[in-house]
Amino acid sequence: MKAITANNSFLRGISENKQEFLLKFLILGLIYALAFFTRLYSVLRYESVIHEFDPYFNFRSTKYLVNEGFYNFLNWFDDKSWYPLGRIVGGTIYPGLMMTAAAVFWVLNHFHITVNIRNVCVLLAPWFASNTAMITYFMAKETKNSSTGLVAAALIAIVPGYISRSVAGSFDNEGIAIFTLLLTYGFWVKSVNTGSILWSALTTLAYFYMVSAWGGYIFIINLIPLYTLVMLVTGRFSERLYIAYCTFYTIGTLLSMQITFVGFQAVQSSEHMAAFGVFGLLQIHSFINWARTQLSPRAFARFFRISITAFAALVGSALVLGLATGYISPWTGRFYALLNFTYAKDNIPIIASVSEHQPTTWASFFFDLHILVFFMPAGLYYSFTKLNDANIFVVCYGITSVYFAGVMVRLMLVLAPVACILSAIAISSTLETWMKAIKPNLRKTKNTVEYTGQKEIGYVVVTGMTVMLMLYVFHCSWVTSEAYSSPSIVLAANQPDGSRIIFDDFREAYRWLAYNTAEDARVMSWWDYGYQISAMANRTILVDNNTWNNTHIAQVGKAMASNEENALKIMRQLDVDYVLVIFGGLTGYASDDINKFLWMVRIAGSADPNVVESDYFSPEGAFRVDSEGSSTMLNSLMYKMCYWRFGSVYTDYGKPPGFDRVRSVEIGNKDFSLNVVEEVYTTQHWLVRIYKVKDQDNRA
Amino acid sequence: RSRRMEGIFSVIRIPNLKLKTPRASLPTAMTVFGILFLTYFLVLSGVVYDIISSPGSVGYVQDEATGAWKPEVFLQWRVNGQYIYEGLAAGAMFSLGGAGFMMLDLANKKDTLTRNRHLLILAAGVSIFVAYNLSIVFLKKKIHGYMR
Numbered sequence: 001m002k003a004i005t006a007n008n009s010f011l012r013g014i015s016e017n018k019q020e021f022l023l024k025f026l027i028l029g030l031i032y033a034l035a036f037f038t039r040l041y042s043v044l045r046y047e048s049v050i051h052e053f054d055p056y057f058n059f060r061s062t063k064y065l066v067n068e069g070f071y072n073f074l075n076w077f078d079d080k081s082w083y084p085l086g087r088i089v090g091g092t093i094y095p096g097l098m099m100t101a102a103a104v105f106w107v108l109n110h111f112h113i114t115v116n117i118r119n120v121c122v123l124l125a126p127w128f129a130s131n132t133a134m135i136t137y138f139m140a141k142e143t144k145n146s147s148t149g150l151v152a153a154a155l156i157a158i159v160p161g162y163i164s165r166s167v168a169g170s171f172d173n174e175g176i177a178i179f180t181l182l183l184t185y186g187f188w189v190k191s192v193n194t195g196s197i198l199w200s201a202l203t204t205l206a207y208f209y210m211v212s213a214w215g216g217y218i219f220i221i222n223l224i225p226l227y228t229l230v231m232l233v234t235g236r237f238s239e240r241l242y243i244a245y246c247t248f249y250t251i252g253t254l255l256s257m258q259i260t261f262v263g264f265q266a267v268q269s270s271e272h273m274a275a276f277g278v279f280g281l282l283q284i285h286s287f288i289n290w291a292r293t294q295l296s297p298r299a300f301a302r303f304f305r306i307s308i309t310a311f312a313a314l315v316g317s318a319l320v321l322g323l324a325t326g327y328i329s330p331w332t333g334r335f336y337a338l339l340n341f342t343y344a345k346d347n348i349p350i351i352a353s354v355s356e357h358q359p360t361t362w363a364s365f366f367f368d369l370h371i372l373v374f375f376m377p378a379g380l381y382y383s384f385t386k387l388n389d390a391n392i393f394v395v396c397y398g399i400t401s402v403y404f405a406g407v408m409v410r411l412m413l414v415l416a417p418v419a420c421i422l423s424a425i426a427i428s429s430t431l432e433t434w435m436k437a438i439k440p441n442l443r444k445t446k447n448t449v450e451y452t453g454q455k456e457i458g459y460v461v462v463t464g465m466t467v468m469l470m471l472y473v474f475h476c477s478w479v480t481s482e483a484y485s486s487p488s489i490v491l492a493a494n495q496p497d498g499s500r501i502i503f504d505d506f507r508e509a510y511r512w513l514a515y516n517t518a519e520d521a522r523v524m525s526w527w528d529y530g531y532q533i534s535a536m537a538n539r540t541i542l543v544d545n546n547t548w549n550n551t552h553i554a555q556v557g558k559a560m561a562s563n564e565e566n567a568l569k570i571m572r573q574l575d576v577d578y579v580l581v582i583f584g585g586l587t588g589y590a591s592d593d594i595n596k597f598l599w600m601v602r603i604a605g606s607a608d609p610n611v612v613e614s615d616y617f618s619p620e621g622a623f624r625v626d627s628e629g630s631s632t633m634l635n636s637l638m639y640k641m642c643y644w645r646f647g648s649v650y651t652d653y654g655k656p657p658g659f660d661r662v663r664s665v666e667i668g669n670k671d672f673s674l675n676v677v678e679e680v681y682t683t684q685h686w687l688v689r690i691y692k693v694k695d696q697d698n699r700a
Numbered sequence: 701r702s703r704r705m706e707g708i709f710s711v712i713r714i715p716n717l718k719l720k721t722p723r724a725s726l727p728t729a730m731t732v733f734g735i736l737f738l739t740y741f742l743v744l745s746g747v748v749y750d751i752i753s754s755p756g757s758v759g760y761v762q763d764e765a766t767g768a769w770k771p772e773v774f775l776q777w778r779v780n781g782q783y784i785y786e787g788l789a790a791g792a793m794f795s796l797g798g799a800g801f802m803m804l805d806l807a808n809k810k811d812t813l814t815r816n817r818h819l820l821i822l823a824a825g826v827s828i829f830v831a832y833n834l835s836i837v838f839l840k841k842k843i844h845g846y847m848r
Contacts, residue, residue, distance in 0.1 A: 234726065341748055359749035361782040362790035363842045366835055374831060377740055377798030382805070384733040399736050406743035409780070426801055433808055451814045457821055461804065464825070468832070478847050 027150055028137060032130045035157035038477070039126040041485035043168045046502075048122045051487040053528060053545050055171035056535035059121050061089065062098045062171075066105060066117055073098070074260070080540045081530065082552065083522050083575065091260040092548065096180070096213030097173050100124065125166040125175030132179045132417070133157045139186035140421050142193060143390040144428065152424035158476040161368035161416035164484045174413055177214030182417055184210050184220055185397065188244065189390045195240025200247035207248065208255035211262060218271050218335060219404075219414065221256075224248065225278035227396045232285060236389065242286060249279045269329045277315075284311055341407045356410035365405075367483075368412050370475045371468050372419040376402075379422030382429050398422050431465060434458040489532070491589065491687075503587065505687035506532065509580070512681050513537035513690065517578060524571065525580035526560070526593055526600065527553055533580065542574060554607030557600035560593075560638040561611060567637040568676040571693050579677060579691045583642040585660035585667075586651055586686040592662065594642055598623060626665035634669040637677075641691055643667050644679055737795070745791030750784050757784045774841040790838055793831045800827030 014022070042051070050059050065073040076090045105120045133153045141149035156162060165174040183206040191199035211217045228245050231237060253275070257266045266272050288307070292300050322328035330336075337343050341359065365373055380398060383391040398418045405415035437458030440450075486492075491503040513523065514537045522540045523533055530544020543553045559570040571579070584592030593600075597616075604611040615632040618624045625639065633639060647658040647670025658667045677691035727735075749755075758771045774786045803824035807817045840846050 341752060355780075358780060359746070359752050361746040361749050361780060362744060362787045362794075363779045363782065363839060365744050365746075366790065366794070366839055367779060367843070371797075371832070373744060373794045373835075374797030374828070375801065377737055377795065378801035378805075380736060380740070381733060381798075381802045384729050385805075387729055395736070399739065402740060402743050406746070406748045430801060430804060433805070449808055449810055451817055453818065460825075464828070471832075474847070482845075 024146065024150065028134065028153065031133050031137075031150075031153045031157045035130040035133045036126045038158055038480055039129060039163060039167045041167070041481050042487050043122065045485070046487055046490055048119055049169060049487055049489060050118070050122060050171055050535075051167070051169040051489060052172070053531050055121075055169070057531040057545065058097055058101075058171050058173075059118070060531075060535040061093065062101045062105075062121055063117060065098050065102045080538075081534055081544050082546075082549065083540045083542050085549065085552065087546065087548070092546075094173060094211075094213055094215065094259065094261060096209060096211075097124075097171070097176055099212070100176055101171070121171040122169050125170050125172075126168050128176050128179045129157070129162065129166045132162070132182055135179065135182045135186050136417060136420060139182055139189060140424050142186065142189045143394050143421065144425055147432070148421075148424045148428040151428050152421045155372065155420040155423060155472075156417055158473065158480070159369065159372065159416045159420055160476055160479040160484065161412045161419070163476070163480050164368070165413050167480075167485055169487055173214040174216075177210065177216060178413060178417060180206060180210035180213050181216070181220065181414070185393075188224060188248070189393055191244040191248075192241055192389050192393070195238075195243050197243060197247055200244045201251065203244070203248050204251040204255060207252045208258070211256040212259050215334075216414065217256070219400075221252075221272055221275050223397060223400060225275045226400070227393050228278050228282065230392060230396060231389070232281065234392070236392070237285060237289075238389075241389070242282060245282055246279070249275055265329075268327060270331045271335055273319075273328060280315065338404055338407055357408050360406050360409045360412065364409055364412065367479065368416070369419050371472050372423045375423030375426040376419050378426035378430075379424070382425050383422070394418065394421055394425075427465065427469075431462065434461040438462065493587075503589075503685050503687060505683035505685050507536065508683045509681065509688035509690060510536035512683075513539055513578070513580075516681070521577040522575055523578045523580055524556060524559070524574070524576040526556070526582075526596060528596070529580065529582070539578075542576065550603070551607050554604045557604035558608055558611055561597070561601050561604055561616070561636050563632075563635045564637055564640070564674070564676045568693075571676075576693055578680070579637075579641065579693065581638065581641045581689050581691075583646075583686055583689055584662045585642065585646060586649065588661040589687060590662050592642075592687075593638060594625065594660075595662065597636075597638055600638070624665065625660060625663055625667055627668040629668050635672075639669065640672060640674055641677065641689060643669070644672075644674055644689070646686075647671065737798075740798075741791050741795045744794050746782050746787035749782060750787060753781075755781065755783050759783050774838065776841055777844050779842050786838070790835065793835045793838070796827050797831030797835075800824045800831060803827065 050056055061073070061076075064076060068076075073095070074090045076088075077086060078089045079086045081087050101117070101121050101124050104124065105115065105117050108115050108120070133156050136156045137146075137149040137153035139149075140152035162178060165172060166178070184203055187199055187203040187206050191203050207217070207220060210220060224245070228241060231241055253266050253272075256262050257264065267276070284307075288304060291303060291307075295303060319328070323330070331339070333343075337357075369376075376398065380395060383395050398421075401411070401415040401418050404411045435458070437454045489506050491505075492500050493503070494500055510533060513521075513533070517523075517537075517539060520540065522542065523537070524542050525533060527543040527545055527547055530541045530546075533539060533541050534544060543549075543556050547553060555570055555574065559567045559574075559576075562570070582589075582592045583594070584590060585594070598613065601611060601613050601616055605613055614621075616623065616630055616636075617633075618628045618630055620628075622628075623633075625633065625643075643658070643660075646660075647667065650657050651659045651661050656666045658670050659665070660667055674691075675694075677693055679689065680692045681690040682688070755775070758773050759775055760769045761772045762768070763770050773783065773789075775781045775783055801824070803820045806812075807820035807824065812820075
């Protein structure tokens with residue numbers, strides 16, 4: 001393109017090309033900075049601390065990797081969790097996150113920028129969010145044009161659905177997984193557009209990074225075959241698709257098997273079979289196409305019939321044989337629950353109990369996406385009016401992720417990027433059409449439409465779009481600040497006079513454990529707090545958030561739900577020294593162990609039929625802790641540990657002593673004795689209560 | 701065709717059917733888009749949540765003054781729960797907004813009367829305005845202190 005020195009553009013003396021490049025560079029730079037800084041609310045309000053539960057395990061693993069080295073990390077057997085079973089950490093995690101954090105730490109320290117490993121972990125997710133915005137620009141540019149790319153990058157920098165899992169402090173797999181997901185998809189779209197082996201190889205490298213980062217790589221290895229199948233069915237098979245898919249599948253599978261956790265699952269499990277099937281189908285399709293060029297039409301027809309029946313028989317028998325002998329393992333519960341979404345509720349209580357695994361309501365969609373919910377169908381519409389290879393991929397990605405986000409609220413994270421890209425297509429196309437109405441091109445082609453009032457309507461439409469996008473920004477800032485920036489290890493509440501009180505009870509309790517218990521003491525708590533206890537108190541625990549052994553968790557649940565004598569038997573069997581419970585009755589903290597108690601009973605009941613859920617309900621069938629509650633409930637170990645000494649505490653004005661502020665009732669069993677455990681520590685606001693299992697009496 | 705087979709036909713009368721293998725043709729792009737749009741509407745209405753958690757079509761709250769039970773369409777102050785009608789209403793709003801932007805594009809197609817263009821643009825403007833504002837009204841019922 002010839003360089004035009006434009007006199008009527010705002011920068012004189014620079015060619016139009018260079019102006020455009022400068023503008024793009026500036027916009028992308030601002031987006032990069034915006035994506036990072038909008039995620040820093042909790043660091044500014046509280047401190048640079050790791051949030052939630054899972055990130056504490058990742059943090060502990062990263063510290064282990066940095067201290068012990070790469071090979072010790074891969075071979076790590078953790079004997080301080082899941083006592084007495086232990087956990088093979090090296091082979092059961094996705095190491096990408098820890099290795100990325102360790103790599104950043106090593107690089108920075110190599111250049112004598114001495115950053116603490118904790119700060120690296122806390123700030124890794126925001127940095128990767130900035131990179132995600134850049135890669136979204138790339139992918140949207142490949143799908144449509146660079147203006148769409150810029151809009152998509154701007155949208156994803158602040159979309160709440162992505163921010164929720166990538167704030168500073170949220171050191172979890174999803175923080176880097178979304179970056180690697182979009183990297184893989186962006187390179188895939190590029191490789192299908194160009195048909196180059198280089199880009200396909202880059203796709204496989206990105207896929208390898210994704211497999212190392214998150215279990216959600218199953219989405220990639222099923223979406224790309226689905227897309228290929230759609231392309232075959234709609235008659236858009238091309239050489240470029242063939243090259244891209246074959247390179248991706250072969251090298252990608254080999255690379256994914258290098259991750260110990262995946263191993264041979266990549267060729268054995270049902271979740272990967274679709275990719276294998278489509279690979280075979282592609283080969284057959286190309287072979288048939290080649291044979292068509294070699295044979296006469298009649299000979300080809302006979303050959304086609306024979307070969308199709310032969311292939312179908314071969315593949316069918318191989319599949320049946322594989323499934324029957326168990327070589328091909330069936331879909332695991334976690335992923336099967338996504339396809340048959342009623343399965344988890346009836347069959348797998350552990351999966352059904354996690355709040356992130358609940359299905360999504362309309363309010364979650366609107367809260368996490370705001371105006372993107374309006375633009376997404378418009379983006380689908382624009383894609384369908386001008387279908388090409390890249391558009392079909394974005395449509396496939398969009399619809400499948402809408403469905404999965406509807407099934408599980410945690411997967412809103414996977415929907416957010418494609419919502420941004422589809423919305424960007426809609427926004428960019430609309431703005432392009434109506435900006436042309438305001439400032440028409442001098443060249444009139446046969447496609448331009450002109451009618452009265454076009455210019456005025458154009459002004460209205462562009463103003464309206466600007467207003468909507470501004471409202472989007474306000475919404476996203478508000479949501480980030482109020483909803484998604486809580487560290488959850490530290491709680492805050494507003495008092496009636498406007499001041500804030502900070503509840504730092506969790507860290508207080510873990511610190512107490514770290515300083516006041518023996519080094520090899522074993523702590524029993526519900527699995528939610530396992531990772532935090534491991535990381536901050538540095539004590540051996542029985543069950544943690546990994547939830548890999550349902551029976552072990554059921555034993556802990558049974559101990560919590562039984563009366564003192566039976567619980568003592570289980571605790572002696574498991575060598576428990578301390579028991580930790582979370583109690584919210586004094587402060588009104590609703591996510592305490594009494595509210596989780598029914599899940600403990602259900603999980604215990606799934607392993608031991610003697611634990612019956614209906615025993616813990618009142619005669620009318622309600623779950624109550626006041627005088628109407630069932631005696632099994634009022635005598636359980638969990639009840640006694642939570643409400644020990646609570647019967648004499650005044651919690652609220654005008655309420656009797658022992659008034660539980662979460663359940664809003666006065667507790668039923670106030671004067672009881674604790675025979676098997678003794679209280680050793682209760683935090684300032686009674687949030688965490690620690691009990692020691694009493695030693696056996698000396699024989700007289 | 702053995703002789704034994706032909707003997708059967710002296711007893712059995714063959715019905716005069718003309719069976720043809722059904723001709724399946726690929727649906728057009730816009731048909732597929734229609735199906736996907738319907739899926740989008742259903743999923744964003746929280747139909748999966750409705751199927752799994754089976755909330756009622758509406759909820760009932762007790763009126764403080766009279767003590768009578770009155771129906772409540774929106775489950776207030778909880779984002780992670782909904783009733784069926786409120787989900788469908790919100791989904792309808794989202795689809796209406798999307799349809800508004802589609803109408804905005806249809807208004808610029810070739811060979812359309814100017815009057816139709818203006819009507820389409822008016823419809824699009826009304827749809828988008830109503831859809832956005834109603835969605836915000838609905839959301840304010842679910843989230844305490846939204847945008848304060």
